[in-house]
């Protein structure tokens with residue numbers, strides 16, 4: 929799994945952080961911070977939930993399996 933984010937579209941809602949705090953954080957300016965762009969398999973389901981929850985739909989997941 930490889931994650932990319934279209935940072936310009938982030939509205940700082942924080943749904944991604946709630947869904948997968950291991951992978952996403954928010955900066956002081958309320959823009960998403962990607963802590964890990966290729967998370968371990970155990971986190972994939974949480975990352976998919978984060979992508980679904982993002983109201984701006986800016987979390988893009990590329991699967992390699």
Ligand code: SF4
Pocket residue numbers: 937938939940941942943944945952959960981982983984985986987
């Ligand atoms: S859920 Fe989407 S819009 Fe909200 S902080 Fe995360 S990436 Fe940004």
